[in-house]
Amino acid sequence: AQSVTQLDSQVPVFEEAPVELRCNYSSSVSVYLFWYVQYPNQGLQLLLKYLSGSTLVESINGFEAEFNKSQTSFHLRKPSVHISDTAEYFCAVSSSRGSRLTFGEGTQLTVNP
Amino acid sequence: EPEVTQTPSHQVTQMGQEVILRCVPISNHLYFYWYRQILGQKVEFLVSFYNNEISEKSEIFDDQFSVERPDGSNFTLKIRSTKLEDSAMYFCASRPRGGLSYEQYFGPGTRLTVT
Incomplete structure (x- = not known):
């Protein structure tokens, strides 16, 4: 069985500040890790993923996440956030490519001016 | 850019009624999924x-639930005899x-509210 824990339900930050959204997982097999973002009244959009290879993965809008196998973590970071980054962020894990996703509880990121 | 669409956006139903939630997947996709999120x-x-x-x-997917791809474009989730605890997105x-x-x-x- 696999599970995901997002330690922070809400993260308020000021614009241009750095942010880290934490995600820890447990799994008895190899994992594939994902971060999804949900803007108000929209579906879940894939932000970035780790499937294999480099443990540091990046998105096109400045987010990055690092897969840390020893700490079973996949924390999401951005060095300088914008108002438009305000959304709910979900960490998810899959035990094989294309199979079911197991989600964390979600973290509401609110960027204030 | 192609996207997955769902109808209706909000469905209110009475306990015990059947509901069908509809989805139109992206046209060349072959794998389909349903997830739900109870509030909170x-x-x-x-x-x-x-x-x-x-x-x-x-x-969770017991005999109360069924899925179907009736016409090659839609993908539906049917919930027979809805319960209050089926209220979810x-x-x-x-x-x-x-x-x-x-x-x-x-x-x-689709936000489903069972009353």
């Missing part, structure tokens, strides 16, 4: 569907066969 809880996997049959289902997702990312593309969700 995690997004949970319900079922996956490929080649006109269920490929995986969770313990239901998300449909789809993905193409193979590819490098195995990304699942999600729809905006």
Whole structure:
């Protein structure tokens, strides 16, 4: 069985500040890790993923996440956030490519001016 | 850019009634999924569907639920005899066969309220 824990339900930050959204997982097999973002009244959009290879993965809008196998973590970071980054962020894990996703509880990121 | 669509956006039904939630996956996708999120809880996997049959289902997906791809474009989730605890946001997702990312593309969700 696999599970995901997002330690922070809400993260308020000021614009241009750095942010880290934490995600820890447990799994008895190899994992594939994902971060999804949900803007108000929209579906879940894939932000970035780790499937294999480099443990540091990046998105096109400045987010990055690092897969840390020893700490079973996949924390999401951005060095300088914008108002438009305000959304709910979900960490998810899959035990094989294309199979079911197991989600964390979600973290509401609110960027204030 | 193609996207997954879901109808209706909000469905209100009385306990014991049947509901059908509809999804139109991206046209060249072959794998389909349903997830749900009860208010304040995690997004949970319900079922996956490929080649006109269920490929995986969770313990939540009991005999009350069924899925169908009736016409080659729609993908539906039927809930027979709804219960109060079925109130949730239901998300449909789809993905193409193979590819490098195995990304699942999600729809905006249908909010089901059972009264």
